Amino acid sequence: MLEHENPPGACPNVPVQQVIKVDSKANALGVHAIKVACSNCNLRELCMPMGLTPTELDRIEDVVASRRKIKRGSLLFRNGDKFTSLYAIRTGFFKTCVASEDGRDQVTGFQMAGEVVGLDGIVNDNHTCDAVALEDAEVCVMPFDRIEELSREISSLQRHVHKIMSREIVRENGVMLLLGSMRAEERLAAFLLNLVQRLHARGFSQSEVVLRMTREEIGSYLGLKLETVSRTFSKFVEDGIIEVKQRHVRILKTDSLHEIVNSRVGH
Amino acid sequence: MLEHENPPGACPNVPVQQVIKVDSKANALGVHAIKVACSNCNLRELCMPMGLTPTELDRIEDVVASRRKIKRGSLLFRNGDKFTSLYAIRTGFFKTCVASEDGRDQVTGFQMAGEVVGLDGIVNDNHTCDAVALEDAEVCVMPFDRIEELSREISSLQRHVHKIMSREIVRENGVMLLLGSMRAEERLAAFLLNLVQRLHARGFSQSEVVLRMTREEIGSYLGLKLETVSRTFSKFVEDGIIEVKQRHVRILKTDSLHEIVNSRVGH
DNA sequence: CGACACCTTGAAGAGGTTCAAGAAATGTGG
């Protein structure tokens, strides 16, 4: 676990990487063909190479074929895109969202450094959701057939890939619980707690968050309208639980948020 | 795909299995140590051995260590149980549900023959949800370390395991869309369509369903109260879209259900 | 046959949505 404290909302410090070669053509596409070094990456305890021995680490670095930069607002992949790779987020912040035929839209998750996106594409060799960068971002591109290849040789990597997928399933179970059984205040409290918890694991403050997404995106994720999100923020401010200045949120009473989430006792 | 037509709601026909040996002690626990034969199982096109060659099929039968019968109302596994195995459903019908600390409960899915449950347990070596049999059921027990072992040798099995997990992620994305953006009628229509579609793939009717779950369980899954589920059923009956006699549902106008689900056009 | 679980329906109420208007922040082009 990383213990340094970064200013809230700032990008996590990532170590300078050895750039071995840069393919200029790929570069024009935002793809950087560089030799990466997971071993130097301070996200390794959260990311793909977690739990690998130094020897195995060497080998997984071959899997990470390249880096790719994604500008704020643009897509890492979109619904319908051919699935080729998983992406480990190095810096930046993403949302994933699905759309139905009739144009309904649902944010299915927010992803930050060290987390992996693209798992949805494996079943049908096509992505079924969009991954949008909410701030300038960089990802490690991990071609999935390479991952599978190496998983067959390194059982700890195999296990880790399975855990990443299972973790996503469990996370979504939690979101279903939230969407299916919680009221607006409970949802927003749970959302804030989840966010700071994950940021804290990356060395950020436990009490301050800079939201990278709009009220509308929060609302979509939580199954609420943006006005409801805004009103609920205001309610929390009135109650002295948080301070809000636009997208800057300071949590004053973490306990109160926990109580709000777990307020269904005997109900 | 199976093309025979079974009476709706009946158990899918499963071929007689060769019973090689029966451990009487294990039997007392509901565990049957038998040599299974995926190659004879008519669920193989839906289940674990999908897409394997006959030679590979032989080998996967070693993975399926045993069978287990689960009585209606009892649990295949529960939240907190040590994770050891995935379970392929041979016969019967399950629900999975998660609970929060404060006693909230959420049905996260309904599973039928050929589907795999237990994926939630991989991350933390413990199950995080309950799997309850909604009717007498039988599952193939597949120890996960055996699956991983064999996946390292048979790449088509490896790919298949990954697809199963990815499919679950995509399914949950769909449920999030449902819970986050649909109204009661839309949710129930989507639920019914999903159910008949899956049953149809197993050789059942496209228009008749016997619900294996209560209104309350449907409601929990759809984020609605049981009264709302009941009222919405009644509304569909009034509109001539379905017929309902307790848990027997006959779909009269599939198109209307589709229209209801996709009714957000230009909204 | 009685007990129990499950389902239906009505009426009142609450929580969240919708519509609307204005304020604040952010981005853009001159």
Next chain:
DNA sequence: CCACATTTCTTGAACCTCTTCAAGGTGTCG
């Protein structure tokens, strides 16, 4: 760097959907 356009956020008021509470009906099983 400022003016203007655009996006984002907040707040109010009316409305609507779903929930809650309640009562009665139906089906099932010992």
